[in-house]
Amino acid sequence: MVRSLLANVWDGVNEMIDDTQHENLYGSYEWKHPTQVAGVPWKNPVATASGTFQYAAVRWFYDVSQLGAVTTKGVSPVPWEGNPGIRTAEGPSSNINAVGLQNPGVDHYLEDDLPKLKAINATVIANVAGHCDDDYVEVVSKLNDSPADMLEINVSCPNVSAGGMSVGTDPVALSRLITRLRKLTDKKMIVKLTPNVTDITVPARAAVESGADALSMINTLLGMRINIRTGEPIIDHVTGGVSGPAVLPMGLVAVWKTRSALPNTPIIGIGGIDSGEKALEYLYAGANAVEVGAAALFEPTAPLRVARELDELLDARPELADKLAKGETWR
Amino acid sequence: MVRSLLANVWDGVNEMIDDTQHENLYGSYEWKHPTQVAGVPWKNPVATASGTFQYAAVRWFYDVSQLGAVTTKGVSPVPWEGNPGIRTAEGPSSNINAVGLQNPGVDHYLEDDLPKLKAINATVIANVAGHCDDDYVEVVSKLNDSPADMLEINVSCPNVSAGGMSVGTDPVALSRLITRLRKLTDKKMIVKLTPNVTDITVPARAAVESGADALSMINTLLGMRINIRTGEPIIDHVTGGVSGPAVLPMGLVAVWKTRSALPNTPIIGIGGIDSGEKALEYLYAGANAVEVGAAALFEPTAPLRVARELDELLDARPELADKLAKGETWR
Amino acid sequence: MTTATTFVPTVAEATAAGFFPSRHEVEVVDNQELTDGVYRLTFRDEYIASHAKPAQFVDVYSNDPSKLMPRPFGVCETNGDEVSLMFAVVGKGTAEFAGLKAGDTIRVMGPLGNSFKTKEPANYVLVAGGLGVPPLVHAAQHIAGVEGAVSTAVFGYRNVRFGDEYAGKYADKVYSIDESEGNVITLLDRIEGELMDSGLKPVILTCGPLPMMKAVAAWAVKRDMACQLSLEQRMGCGYGTCVLCTVDTLDGRLKVCSDGPVFTRERLGWGE
Amino acid sequence: MTTATTFVPTVAEATAAGFFPSRHEVEVVDNQELTDGVYRLTFRDEYIASHAKPAQFVDVYSNDPSKLMPRPFGVCETNGDEVSLMFAVVGKGTAEFAGLKAGDTIRVMGPLGNSFKTKEPANYVLVAGGLGVPPLVHAAQHIAGVEGAVSTAVFGYRNVRFGDEYAGKYADKVYSIDESEGNVITLLDRIEGELMDSGLKPVILTCGPLPMMKAVAAWAVKRDMACQLSLEQRMGCGYGTCVLCTVDTLDGRLKVCSDGPVFTRERLGWGE
Ligand SMILES: Cc1cc2nc3c(=O)[nH]c(=O)nc-3n(C[C@H](O)[C@H](O)[C@H](O)COP(=O)(O)OP(=O)(O)OC[C@H]3O[C@@H](n4cnc5c(N)ncnc54)[C@H](O)[C@@H]3O)c2cc1C
Ligand SMILES: Cc1cc2nc3c(=O)[nH]c(=O)nc-3n(C[C@H](O)[C@H](O)[C@H](O)COP(=O)(O)OP(=O)(O)OC[C@H]3O[C@@H](n4cnc5c(N)ncnc54)[C@H](O)[C@@H]3O)c2cc1C
Numbered sequence A, B: 001m002v003r004s005l006l007a008n009v010w011d012g013v014n015e016m017i018d019d020t021q022h023e024n025l026y027g028s029y030e031w032k033h034p035t036q037v038a039g040v041p042w043k044n045p046v047a048t049a050s051g052t053f054q055y056a057a058v059r060w061f062y063d064v065s066q067l068g069a070v071t072t073k074g075v076s077p078v079p080w081e082g083n084p085g086i087r088t089a090e091g092p093s094s095n096i097n098a099v100g101l102q103n104p105g106v107d108h109y110l111e112d113d114l115p116k117l118k119a120i121n122a123t124v125i126a127n128v129a130g131h132c133d134d135d136y137v138e139v140v141s142k143l144n145d146s147p148a149d150m151l152e153i154n155v156s157c158p159n160v161s162a163g164g165m166s167v168g169t170d171p172v173a174l175s176r177l178i179t180r181l182r183k184l185t186d187k188k189m190i191v192k193l194t195p196n197v198t199d200i201t202v203p204a205r206a207a208v209e210s211g212a213d214a215l216s217m218i219n220t221l222l223g224m225r226i227n228i229r230t231g232e233p234i235i236d237h238v239t240g241g242v243s244g245p246a247v248l249p250m251g252l253v254a255v256w257k258t259r260s261a262l263p264n265t266p267i268i269g270i271g272g273i274d275s276g277e278k279a280l281e282y283l284y285a286g287a288n289a290v291e292v293g294a295a296a297l298f299e300p301t302a303p304l305r306v307a308r309e310l311d312e313l314l315d316a317r318p319e320l321a322d323k324l325a326k327g328e329t330w331r
Numbered sequence C, D: 001m002t003t004a005t006t007f008v009p010t011v012a013e014a015t016a017a018g019f020f021p022s023r024h025e026v027e028v029v030d031n032q033e034l035t036d037g038v039y040r041l042t043f044r045d046e047y048i049a050s051h052a053k054p055a056q057f058v059d060v061y062s063n064d065p066s067k068l069m070p071r072p073f074g075v076c077e078t079n080g081d082e083v084s085l086m087f088a089v090v091g092k093g094t095a096e097f098a099g100l101k102a103g104d105t106i107r108v109m110g111p112l113g114n115s116f117k118t119k120e121p122a123n124y125v126l127v128a129g130g131l132g133v134p135p136l137v138h139a140a141q142h143i144a145g146v147e148g149a150v151s152t153a154v155f156g157y158r159n160v161r162f163g164d165e166y167a168g169k170y171a172d173k174v175y176s177i178d179e180s181e182g183n184v185i186t187l188l189d190r191i192e193g194e195l196m197d198s199g200l201k202p203v204i205l206t207c208g209p210l211p212m213m214k215a216v217a218a219w220a221v222k223r224d225m226a227c228q229l230s231l232e233q234r235m236g237c238g239y240g241t242c243v244l245c246t247v248d249t250l251d252g253r254l255k256v257c258s259d260g261p262v263f264t265r266e267r268l269g270w271g272e
């Protein structure tokens, strides 16, 4: 049913562009400032954020293997259809999305997306979605034998095992889940946290104490818009997740607070990054690396541009660059 | 010490402008669409938001008595000095503030600000701040005998009675506080909620069940920025509260969810309003009225402009206007 | 595969290498109001002008950094290195674009999406309602160059017939109607005999409001005519990366921006 | 008390009635780069031009709706209905303003804040460092019209002396120095005798980096000279409503935008 999600991206474009030219895209670039996340080396500190990157769509724009890492769309045990109707609205300096985790399932991922990304030598973070603990267990078991470089567990999906709230809002449910997943894989496991909680350091600590190797934050903030012509919500699902520049201050504070609470945990900063300067703010807040999300919706090449800008900015900051290269952080 | 906070606003301006002309400002305006909040009539559904309105500063720009209501800066039992150093930074489509509730105290408020506002016939909402339950008790007791039209209890201040977190994040502490305050006053009591919680309907319900007559939301979201030249936070207090257009989707969702959970509770919608259209979104989300905050920082006359724009928009929406006039809401 | 416009620095090399240009700035050549709130905007972009196919669209980006999402518009006409769009002012973005003047710059990306299939000889019946007109003007322009193919425009308007002049440059016949007289189905019924007698197989290409397109699909099904429909959906990226623009089809929930905007009536299961 | 500029509709009547104009749009008359990254921007605003007093400032607003906060700049010179500012490019807003050209529009509000007190006959010693220069040029312009008062400019620069020419139009004497030679204290020491002998009481007005102003206050205290200091602080509103711009004084935490920007050394408790 969702098979064609990754097929036929621009059949029109396929006719125009000679695929053999792909390796020329941007020629080669020598990254000056690599980083490490939980011991895994990244060419540079900039990755794509899950849900805003699909290889089939992005490959026409730039050589995705040049990124620090590529985080793929959340995968579930079986294909998910996501939400019907209108899925997006605009906020001031933001996007609101209610995809509902549509994805073609982990088997498709293992056969199609992942091998293609590994074939071009990308560092791949496989993002994992689930509506109950067993969903996560099934996906993580399958990914354990795959060439994925890291796993990112998205605990922000509405989850039956946590009574319909997301597991990320309930430290007890979260501990139980991560403890279970830890036994299934030797791969470095990043737990991706939601900002829609009273104190993000509580789930952060729960995740780390249960075996997470690293944390990434933030996922989207809950939001909505209303159509003043109809008086009804623009998005059929009513609410969605807010991302983009508007969420930058909230993402920074999440990283800052978590860094203070957990001085030695690797952290990937996410939220509102659309320039090297904003990526740098996250590194100064204590992140080891960053992910670029919504910016790639508005400007396809944003992740690589951010990485290049950051590489330049780090030239003038040898102390920070040094720490990152060693897997350490500014704070 | 903080006496001069309200004195000498623009001594320069004082020389230029003849105060007797004040009543001419905008002449008179016939509001077509009033509202009611917990039975208290408002000339129109637009008020100022606490902390972004000081009569001494705003009176030069427009006739503040024309607003639906005027919410004054949070007052505490004694003068508070607030936070030292840099208190603000800019985010994309937002302001970040860390005033730390500087205010000249409730006695000054009762002698100076409040009588001046009542003298010009403004509908006044007195916002109450406290660092422990006894602070709130003292202020509410004093305000009970005052001409303030409504009280707005800001439960978002860091509070010792709630272990240093804000009372608004702890439904048990919140119930205890509101129950105590309810006994002290017959005035209509609005409880102003923070969005920095996992589920805003939990404190909302706690407040209403303990005696709140109405709710207002949202206060600011926690955020920060970093100066990439120094690597340090821009605001000396490190974190601050994010407000302005960027928070609109989060404010709307708070009102929507609370309206669904509490169909009969009066709600004042706050967050990111800078136009009549955005105010209208809140009314469609189920609010009885709105408050305009940060917009007044960037454009002093924003609250009155929003009220006028909304008055026009309601002309074409008689069903909604009717409900508001009767103290009912769209949802 | 070169372009006359300037790209953001990071894609300059990619573009030189012949890859797909990311969002980039172009110069506005002309912007005129055709009728109340409907504009025809022309900008210079050799890449888009030389590659766009009918029903493909262009993402236009606001110059206001607080309005980040792309606004998609079907390509309406191309002329040398110039691309024309037609749009109605319906919100903040289009209100801004209405104010663009020759010499201003605007950021665009395209051409995006798939296109109407117009390779076979046929009588292409271009059925549009309101702001569905632009891609069908482009279809007429394109079909004028297809050996053995002819086109018949069937346009329905609220009142002012802002697109007839442009379709008339390329289509073999142009029929139009406004709300006071009826709608595109009224017109289709009226010219049905003519279409059947033209000696060429009629193929319907259509774009417009959803109820109109559903009626057109039903009309086509009854006559067993081929029917390709160009859909609209709110988009996040416009290039296939975010899965925000889906439509329900018999093949599942597909992306309007890259699996579409064009779908056959069979794939949509419409009109059966 | 009328103004030549256009205001947002809601304040039009208020303005006509003589009240304080809220944020409004003005026309840029001129913008020139004085030295690397330092600009002199002139706009037309009869209200500000006729009311601004030295050390009062103008809030300038970005044309980018995602950058909402006001950027405060001291008025540097007024001329008929024209107002000139001088600013250094230090961030996103000033980078944008550097690109303004004659004919562009920009939104402003002002004049804001209190001012240097210059009513009494005295020798006003205008001590500025870097971008502290603009309000002191304005002070010189103002003092040139004060009966019995003279002014002596004492300016310190990093390198290029971008403000001397403007101060020279109004000040009775202009001394300046760059980093290679010393700082304003070097200059003050050098001209101390002259100041004492001038027959007029010296009154220091100063604006510049915090460490410089603290040194100037200390210098004044030692000589028991009056000293008024114009401070900077990050602002939220610029007009006294938000309490975001405070500075610690002996009278408590006061607002730079409306209790200041000018404070006496006594009130600040500096230099004792
Ligand atoms: C493939 C495609 C082709 C289109 N071609 C044309 C055309 O040729 N001429 C024309 O006038 N219109 C066309 N549209 C509709 C056009 O995209 C919208 O009218 C426009 O995006 C509205 O922008 P706004 O900023 O004025 O509205 P706002 O409501 O301010 O926009 C807010 C957000 O909602 C989106 N949005 C609002 N309405 C629509 C809509 N109807 N469809 C998709 N997104 C919407 C905007 O893109 C933006 O992201 C097309 C839409 C699609 C999907
Ligand atoms: C009363 C007063 C008068 C001033 N007069 C002048 C002048 O005549 N010439 C001049 O070049 N500069 C002056 N400044 C400093 C000037 O306001 C800042 O350089 C300017 O706001 C920086 O804006 P930006 O957008 O480039 O920086 P960004 O860092 O992008 O701005 C982000 C936010 O921080 C604020 N901000 C950043 N730096 C400062 C600062 N040093 N002081 C206050 N706010 C700041 C901005 O206003 C904005 O709100 C004055 C400041 C004050 C308070």
Ligand SMILES: Cc1cc2nc3c(=O)[nH]c(=O)nc-3n(C[C@H](O)[C@H](O)[C@H](O)COP(=O)(O)O)c2cc1C
Pocket (backbone or CB within 6 Å): A049, A050, A051, A052, A073, A074, A095, A097, A099, A101, A127, A154, A192, A218, A219, A220, A242, A243, A244, A245, A247, A270, A271, A272, A273, A291, A292, A293, A294, A295, C236, C242, C244
């Ligand atoms: C369209 C869209 C889809 C997303 N899908 C996922 C997802 O599948 N899994 C996940 O963990 N996060 C998902 N996210 C969240 C992003 O990865 C990121 O955490 C968030 O958008 C904040 O970053 P940004 O401001 O850079 O976009 C999605 C975001 C968007 C905009």
Ligand SMILES: Cc1cc2nc3c(=O)[nH]c(=O)nc-3n(C[C@H](O)[C@H](O)[C@H](O)COP(=O)(O)O)c2cc1C
Pocket (backbone or CB within 6 Å): B049, B050, B051, B052, B073, B074, B095, B097, B099, B101, B127, B154, B192, B218, B219, B220, B242, B243, B244, B245, B247, B270, B271, B272, B273, B291, B292, B293, B294, B295, D236, D242, D244
């Ligand atoms: C400078 C500033 C000071 C504030 N002070 C208070 C306060 O004292 N009490 C309070 O309840 N809310 C305070 N707030 C929060 C606002 O009243 C409002 O809830 C918030 O800013 C969101 O609305 P907005 O987006 O319209 O600004 C303050 C906000 C700002 C920007």
Ligand code: FES
Pocket (backbone or CB within 6 Å): C234, C235, C236, C237, C238, C239, C240, C241, C242, C243, C244, C245, C255, C256, C257, C258
């Ligand atoms: S708009 Fe992003 S996939 Fe279609």
Ligand code: FES
Pocket (backbone or CB within 6 Å): D234, D235, D236, D237, D238, D239, D240, D241, D242, D243, D244, D245, D255, D256, D257, D258
């Ligand atoms: S900047 Fe708002 S009070 Fe000074």
